[in-house]
Amino acid sequence: MKKKVHKECMSALTPVRDTLDVISGKWKILILISIWEGNSRFREIERSIPKLTSKVLAKELKDMEEHQLIKRTVYDDYPVRIEYTATTYSRSLEKVIKELHDWGVNHRKVIFR
Amino acid sequence: MKKKVHKECMSALTPVRDTLDVISGKWKILILISIWEGNSRFREIERSIPKLTSKVLAKELKDMEEHQLIKRTVYDDYPVRIEYTATTYSRSLEKVIKELHDWGVNHRKVIFR
DNA sequence: AATATTGGTTACCAAAAGGTAACTGCTATA
């Protein structure tokens, strides 16, 4: 009798993949934290994260906006000012990130003992 | 006054990255679950996950062994039998995966409302 | 005797992610 990854498992995995898509990658969490810390202007965020470039930042910000983690607001001052702010919803990621963090901290102990 | 991602944040991020390295990627969690479910032989695991190939499986298994999520045991039967089993430690990932899962489930509701 | 199964490895490719640097039109400052 052949074993399989049950269908229940597979479907339970979709949301796991979704979450990983939202937070994995080299910069996403970094950018989110930068905005949580109060950085709001494009160049400000860019400068706050060493080695992050405009191209990547622009792409990630679009992504994060789609996922409703941040809001992009255009203020029609002269010149136009654009501000990125974290949504209340984005804060729901804190718990997830904390879990990842805690596991990672312990994992180092496990690996380097 | 220029804002920066504080050093504390940066260093707190290393463990988050570590964890993501261990669990992200297209197959890792799938393979872990397959082994949790009782699949132990190489071909058995391979067959249990549609589209997974030997090459990728071999690589991921090595990775997971390094991270002490699984154990590779060689039984000197004729012919040699090799078994992969999940470590007790691997179970500590369940909580993390659950967090990712729960957030993902809710995220779908948020996005498609 | 021929074919399948075991646990992989190898060489070659394709796609995705990320990096580099130049450039845009606009405004503000020196």
Place this chain on the structure above:
DNA sequence: TATAGCAGTTACCTTTTGGTAACCAATATT
């Protein structure tokens, strides 16, 4: 008038990740 800042965009390149298919030496099955 020259330079710098703003919020990006564009073309091109490299690295990482994953996929394809063939192959190995052994044993087991038909």
